[in-house]
Amino acid sequence: MAGIGFELRKVLKKGSLLSLGKMYAYSGILSSGPWVISILAIILVGFINITAMSTMEQTVQFQVVITYAIALASSLIITGTVQLPYTRYVADTIFAGRKQDVLSSYFGTLFIVWLTGVPIIWMLVTYAFPLESTLFKMEVVTVFLVLCAVWISNVLATSLKFFKGVVLAYFVSYGLIVLFSYLIPADLQTLLIIFIVGNVLLLALLMSFIALEYDSKEFMHFRFFDRKKFYWKLGLAGLFYNLGTWIDKFIFWYHPLTGHAVIGKVNASVVYDLPIFMAYLSIIPGMAIFFYRLESDFAEWYDKYFEAVRKDGTLALIEEYRNEMATTIRHAMREIIVYQGIIDIIIFLVAPSIFHTLKIPMIYLDLFFVLTVGALLQLGFMSVLAILFYLDRRSEAMWLSILFFILNAFLTWQTIYMGPSWFGYGYAVSLLIVFSLGLWVLEKVMENMDYETFMLR
Numbered sequence: 001m002a003g004i005g006f007e008l009r010k011v012l013k014k015g016s017l018l019s020l021g022k023m024y025a026y027s028g029i030l031s032s033g034p035w036v037i038s039i040l041a042i043i044l045v046g047f048i049n050i051t052a053m054s055t056m057e058q059t060v061q062f063q064v065v066i067t068y069a070i071a072l073a074s075s076l077i078i079t080g081t082v083q084l085p086y087t088r089y090v091a092d093t094i095f096a097g098r099k100q101d102v103l104s105s106y107f108g109t110l111f112i113v114w115l116t117g118v119p120i121i122w123m124l125v126t127y128a129f130p131l132e133s134t135l136f137k138m139e140v141v142t143v144f145l146v147l148c149a150v151w152i153s154n155v156l157a158t159s160l161k162f163f164k165g166v167v168l169a170y171f172v173s174y175g176l177i178v179l180f181s182y183l184i185p186a187d188l189q190t191l192l193i194i195f196i197v198g199n200v201l202l203l204a205l206l207m208s209f210i211a212l213e214y215d216s217k218e219f220m221h222f223r224f225f226d227r228k229k230f231y232w233k234l235g236l237a238g239l240f241y242n243l244g245t246w247i248d249k250f251i252f253w254y255h256p257l258t259g260h261a262v263i264g265k266v267n268a269s270v271v272y273d274l275p276i277f278m279a280y281l282s283i284i285p286g287m288a289i290f291f292y293r294l295e296s297d298f299a300e301w302y303d304k305y306f307e308a309v310r311k312d313g314t315l316a317l318i319e320e321y322r323n324e325m326a327t328t329i330r331h332a333m334r335e336i337i338v339y340q341g342i343i344d345i346i347i348f349l350v351a352p353s354i355f356h357t358l359k360i361p362m363i364y365l366d367l368f369f370v371l372t373v374g375a376l377l378q379l380g381f382m383s384v385l386a387i388l389f390y391l392d393r394r395s396e397a398m399w400l401s402i403l404f405f406i407l408n409a410f411l412t413w414q415t416i417y418m419g420p421s422w423f424g425y426g427y428a429v430s431l432l433i434v435f436s437l438g439l440w441v442l443e444k445v446m447e448n449m450d451y452e453t454f455m456l457r
Contacts, residue, residue: 072144100215104216329446370425
């Protein structure tokens, strides 16, 4: 991924406010990817269809179905387990000078994800929608499979020199989804078709960029799935982080005090859903800041450090590079907390007006504030994990992710019984704990980095 940081630096060469804005806009889209952008799109589609006098019921059903598809595409065992190990596999493959193996491994990974995902998602869809038509079930399965492919493709696409094209692809694809939902009188199945077409277009564009970057002598291979070489700790870290991200939503969806049926056996939570998704949208600026700092400043000192280690650099030089890495981490964390904190304060001040304009009940305001703070803490936790992944601290990242899942599940469940004034605190407190613990772990890793690099590897 480090190459994208150097590409982003080129955008800043003009030294203007416009170039600065462009750089952070690119970083925001590349870092948030299909996750936040999908949420934004389905919220916009919902408002458009409600304004266009579509039935509220079918609009809500569409939003819920897509939300579940996003949750399952990112968190289901196969995709949640594959994403991080595949990122590491690609990095190792390129470092070993086997760039020609990347494209064929990409197609092999997509094939395995789809092959294992189809029976799982079909069973879930059949159970969840017993009374819906076969066409509807096939649409839901297709949405899931396309999103899985977009998730895997995003691993490669966000590291390409064609990053401007990747950003444009996201805007065009989701822009068309929003546009056609406005132009076409849409029921639930039509909205699903529009969403599928937009994401198929996005997938095709991402595939094109990937194929332009990587040549291959074979169409597909499965060496990535070698049981002895598979990065299981990374896989578990990705799986439990994604499960931890979604577990509070599922608890609110299916707890009898907070959830209600929307379509078939699929539930939603009128109390929790809109505030948490709005909170996630608030952290896009912070994600952009950290993405740039990680992929440019930190990556530069990281490369220099290990280049010095491999090529017998002096101890003083190695320690200097390690100190620069640590300084970069501190600066990045401080920027996230300060700048995202300022943005959150502004959001808190204007939130009542936004809620009034969008006709969102003011009863959700306090919950939104708590969840926004939680989203800021999740951004910090994501940042800690990203640095641990960079430093190959797989065990630490795995255990922190497992702890996040356990804490979020337990505390969210408990706070529901404590009453509405406590809603959201389970999510926020669990992230406060793992973020604080993650910072302590990261500090110890950096302190012992020289010793462990030379003595334990």
